[in-house]
Amino acid sequence: MKKFSAIAIMLVSFYGFSQSANKVSEVSAESITERFPNKLNSMFAAHGTYEHWDTMNQLSFDLLKKGGATETHLVDLKSRKTLISSSKFTIGFDGNDVWMNAEGKFPIERARFYHNLYFYFYAMPFVLGDPGITYSKVADLHFENKTYTGYKIAYGSNIGDSPDDNYFVYFDKTSLQMTWLGYTVTYGDDKPSTEIHYIKYTDWGKVNELVLPKTLQWYDSENNLPKTPSNSAEFENIQVSGKMIDASKFVKPTDGVIGEK
Numbered sequence: 001m002k003k004f005s006a007i008a009i010m011l012v013s014f015y016g017f018s019q020s021a022n023k024v025s026e027v028s029a030e031s032i033t034e035r036f037p038n039k040l041n042s043m044f045a046a047h048g049t050y051e052h053w054d055t056m057n058q059l060s061f062d063l064l065k066k067g068g069a070t071e072t073h074l075v076d077l078k079s080r081k082t083l084i085s086s087s088k089f090t091i092g093f094d095g096n097d098v099w100m101n102a103e104g105k106f107p108i109e110r111a112r113f114y115h116n117l118y119f120y121f122y123a124m125p126f127v128l129g130d131p132g133i134t135y136s137k138v139a140d141l142h143f144e145n146k147t148y149t150g151y152k153i154a155y156g157s158n159i160g161d162s163p164d165d166n167y168f169v170y171f172d173k174t175s176l177q178m179t180w181l182g183y184t185v186t187y188g189d190d191k192p193s194t195e196i197h198y199i200k201y202t203d204w205g206k207v208n209e210l211v212l213p214k215t216l217q218w219y220d221s222e223n224n225l226p227k228t229p230s231n232s233a234e235f236e237n238i239q240v241s242g243k244m245i246d247a248s249k250f251v252k253p254t255d256g257v258i259g260e261k
Contacts, residue, residue, distance in 0.1 A: 057078060
C-alpha cells in the first residue's frame with residue numbers, strides 16, 4: 001500500500017465505511033433501538049437519542065481549514081447526497097456519481113473519497129447506528145487516568161469497499177457521551193490492518209436537541225493506544241433539521257467533471 005499523508009489515510013478509511021450507508025433504510029424507531037446494545041442506546045441518549053436524529057433530514061456545517069479557508073458541507077441525511085462548497089472548488093454527490101466543478105482546484109481522483117469524509121467524522125456517534133453494522137463489546141480504553149467503555153463496530157463481508165476495516169467507539173462512563181473513535185485502514189491492502197488510529201471528541205454543543213461536536217482532535221498512536229495530539233478540525237455554523245433539501249442542489253452542472261468510482 002502506498003504511504004499516505006494523515007488526511008489521505010482518513011480518506012481511504014472512511015470511503016469504505018461510508019459506502020454501506022449511502023442509502024439509509026426506513027425502519028421504525030422501535031426497531032432502530034433494538035439494533036443496538038443497551039449501553040450504546042445509553043450513549044445515543046446522551047447525545048439526544050438516535051430516534052430524534054432519525055427524524056432529521058439535513059445537516060450542514062462550515063469546516064475551518066488552515067490558512068483561514070472555509071468549506072461549507074450540506075448533507076441529505078436520508079439519501080446521503082452531499083454538496084461541499086468553497087472558494088477553491090465545489091464537490092457534489094447526486095446519489096450515483098461524485099462530481100466536481102471543472103475549474104475546481106482539487107484532485108479529481110480524490111473527490112469521491114473526500115465528498116463525505118468529514119460528514120462521517122462529524123456525525124458521530126449517530127452514523128454508528130447506520131444499517132449493516134454489528135456491535136461487540138471490547139476492552140475499556142484507559143487514557144490519562146480515565147477509563148472509557150468500548151464497542152467494536154464491524155460490517156458484513158458484502159458491505160463497503162473495506163469490509164475488513166474496524167471501528168471502535170469509546171464513551172465516558174459518567175456522562176455517557178462519546179469520547180474516542182478508533183479505526184483501522186485496510187483499503188487497497190492485501191490483508192486487514194491491525195494498526196488503530198484515534199480521534200478524540202470532547203468539545204460538544206447542542207443543536208436542535210442533538211449533541212454534536214465542534215472540534216475533532218486526531219491523536220498519534222503507539223502500541224494501538226492514543227499517545228499525543230496531532231491534527232485537529234474545527235466546525236462552525238452547524239445546523240440540523242427535519243426540513244427536506246431541494247434535490248436540485250446536488251445535480252451536476254453541465255460542465256461538471258465526474259470523479260473516479
